Amino acid sequence: MTKEIAEFNKSYGEFRDRSTNLIGASTDSEFVHLAWRKNHDDLRDLKFPMLADTSKSLAEELGILEVNEKIAYRATFIIDPQGIVRWVSVYDLNVGRSVKEVIRVLDALQTDELCPCNWEKGKETIKA
């Protein structure tokens, strides 16, 4: 888990350049989070906030709380500026996330071609 947070941290610049905020969340308390940050070299300069979802309510509402053991699956959500979830990725507990894949999807979701050179006759004009 810490390795994944460290990976996201290393790529912080990539998300910032894409006007994207990073928020980490786990069901551990803020004290546990602080302990991690103090004890892991990779996390000492963590550039984004961690949410302490101690009541597990957020995980439950997001639909990622395993029913029997009540552990949260590892999930990544991409949420657009209107608050709509545009991509969800959920992995089994043993499989690590790929930050590269998250960035790839982010690039695909974000509007890029705003140039009218791409406009075809009859199509709506560009609204950015």
Added chain:
Amino acid sequence: MELTQSYSETTQEFLEFLKADKDYRSDALDLLEEGKSRYLADLKVNFKNSFESEHLSKKEVALLGVSLAVNAGNAFLREFFKGNAQSEGASPEEIAEAAGCASLLSANNVFYRFRHFVNKEKYNEIPARIKMNIMGRPVTGKEFFELMSLAVSAVNGCEMCVKAHENSLIELGSKEERIFEAVRLASVITSTSKILY
């Protein structure tokens, strides 16, 4: 005058990626920085995205980079791509050919574009008298030499050249995706060369 130390994080990360000197600066970069332009993030993202390609190997990206930087007359990018090509295993011969290709194609782009503009049979008949020996048996291989030629021609804006090289590439078995990636790389290097030089 803006000092490198006060460049934004985005710019500093980008310059580090490009292996720039600690005190590197450029006037155009200063303009963007002074206006806190959002463009810098896009430029960096575009460059880094083109740098990694599904259809071009890292060595090919580097050699294309050398060729395009030479075509642009851009020392900063030329040095970056040269170092990059070397670390990806390009030989001095291959790097030299990339530079030679840019130079030769620049001549051809002027020349064939003229013939195409005027479209008079007489100009097609008069012998070109421009030596193009390096096209004969390219060290980088026929397909890749054509790819570099296409990229340079796309930048220099010779329609006839672009069409001819694209056609050769398809006949040699290259996929459109690969050709497109090379042109995207050429576009991005061109835009970068306006800011970093």
